[in-house]
Amino acid sequence: MKRYTADTITDDALDRLYENASRGWRRGDRWKARAKQAEAALTQVLAVAEVIEANGIKWAADSVRRAAQTEESSKP
Secondary structure (H helix, E strand, O other): OOOOOOOOOOHHHHHHHHHHHHHHHHHHHHHHHHHHHHHHHHHHHHHHHHHHHHOOOHHHHHHHHHHHHHHHHOOO
16 A cells, blocks of 8 residues: 655545545444434333333343343443
8 A cells, every 4th residue: 555645645545535534434324323222222222121020020130130230231
């Protein structure tokens, strides 16, 4: 890969650099949106565990919570 300097970079090369950076930002935004969706889903699952326990099925609620904790511990 050619390394440009401020004196040698062309307009086309600079355009490619900006496009590449823009793609990286958009990719980061998509990952952030997916992480927020996953967090919301986890919150809903934990709410379901509360309903399950309220209906007297504690072992099932505990199983759901254990699975949710496994997911939580896998976060970076």
